[in-house]
Amino acid sequence: MSINYNQKFQSSTTPIFKNYVTLKGHYNKVLSISWHPDNVHIVTAAQDGFLIVWDSTTGFKKSLIQLDDPWITSTDISPNGELIATGGLEDACIVYKLYTEPNNNQRNSKSTVSIFKGHQEYISDLSFMSNNTIITSSGDRSLIHWDINKGQKTRTFYGHLGDVLSVSVHPLDTQNIFISSSSDRFVNVWDVRVPMKIRSFQTSITHDCSSLKFFPDGNSFSVGCDDGSLKLFDLRSDCQIGNYGFDLVHKKFGVPRLNQIEKGQLINSSSILIDDNHSSSGLISINSSMIAALDNPGVLSIDFSKSGRLMFVSYADYSNVVVWDTITGQIVNSLDGHKDVISKVQVSKDGLGIATGSRDSLTKIWSI
C-alpha cells in the first residue's frame, strides 16, 4: 500500500547535505563506523587492522586501537561510551575499553575487557543492549546474548534457517527486544526473556535480507534485501506497509555497471570485502554459484534520521548514499563524494551528523 501524504519535499525545501569533515587516516577499506553517545566522537574500523577514534567536528584523531582481528564486520559503542565491541570473521566478539582523549599511559597498551567465544562461524553484526550486555548475530544461524560482568553468554537464540546477517535493537526497550534478519529471507523478532522467536516476517521470496534497522519509534522496521529492494514493516499491523523500489534508484542514478565483480571484489553477505587483489578477475563470471553466494548486491546499510522521516541507504552498486523520504517513498537527495562503495552509514544520536564509511578508506561527516 502506498502512503498518501501531502507534505512532499519541494525543490526549494529539499534538505541539502554538506560534507563538513573528511576523516583521512586509514590505509584500507573502512568497514564499520559507530557514533559515540556524546555525538562528537566517532569510531571507525578498517581492514588495515586499526580502529581509530576521531573528533568528528575537527577531524582530529583521538585514540587508536590495534585490532586482534582485522577482518572486522561490525562495531558498537556502549550507551555510556566506555566500551567498544567488535565482531569479525574470526568468530569472536572482542570488547575494548574506549578512550576519547589521548592518554599517554594508555596510548600503546590497548585494554581488552572481554573476549567472547562461542559462535561457530563469523560474527555478522552486533549491538549493545545495555552497558554490559551485547547481542551478536552469526553465520552459524544463531544469536548470542552476552553479559560482560559475568564474562559469558546468557542465552543462545536459535530459529533462523540461514546465516543471521544483521541485528537491530529496539530503540526504546533496548534491554529486551531485538530483531534479526537472515539469509533464510525471514526477519525474526526476539525477546531476551523468551528463548524462541516471538514473531516472524517473510521479507522476500527469492533474496536474502542483508540489513535491517528499527524505525526510531520502535514500532516499525526497515529491511533491505540482496535484490536492492527495501521494505518497511510494521509490528503493530504485522505486515509490510512500505516499499522503496530499486527501480527508482536506477531511474535517478542510472543502471549500475556490474564492475564490482569484474574488479574481483568478493563481498560476503554482511557487507565486508573478503579478498580484494588476489582473485583471478578474468575467470569469474556472474553466473558462478560461488560468486552468487559471496557477492552481495543490494542494500548494505540503513539508518534513519532522528525523526525517521529520512532514510539513508547505501547500496552495493553505488558509491553514494541514497536519501529516501520514508513517508512518500521518494528519493529526496543523495550524499555524493565517495569513490567507492559505502559500507556503513550512521546518523548520530542527536540526528545532526551523518557519517559514511567507504571502501575508498575515507570516512565523511555530513550535516545540513
Place this chain on the structure above:
Amino acid sequence: MSSNNNDEGGDADRGKMLRILQLNKMKSMKLERLNQYNQRLKTELGRERVNVSNSSLLIIKYTENTWDYLVPVIWGALPPEKNRYQRGQVKTLRKEDGSNEGCCVIV
C-alpha cells in the same frame, strides 16, 4: 505346491499391507503438519492488529512531532550556532595557531 502358492500369496499380501501402512503413516504425518500450520494461521489471525492506515498515520505523526533539523521543511533551517561542524572548523584553525593539545599526532 498349493501351500507354496499360499505362502507367496501371503507374502504379497503382507507387502501390500506394509505399503498401505506406510502410505497411511505418511498421509497422517502430512495431515498433522497441515493441522499445525492451520493452528499457526489461526493464532496469527487471532492476534490483535492495528489497521495499516492507522499505523501509517501514527508513523507520520511521529515524524512530524520529533524534532529533526535534517528535515527543514518542518523544523526550519538549522541555526548556525547549533551547527557544531561550522564551529569545529573555527576550532581547527585556532588549534593550528598555537597549542597542539587534544590530538594525537599521526604523520
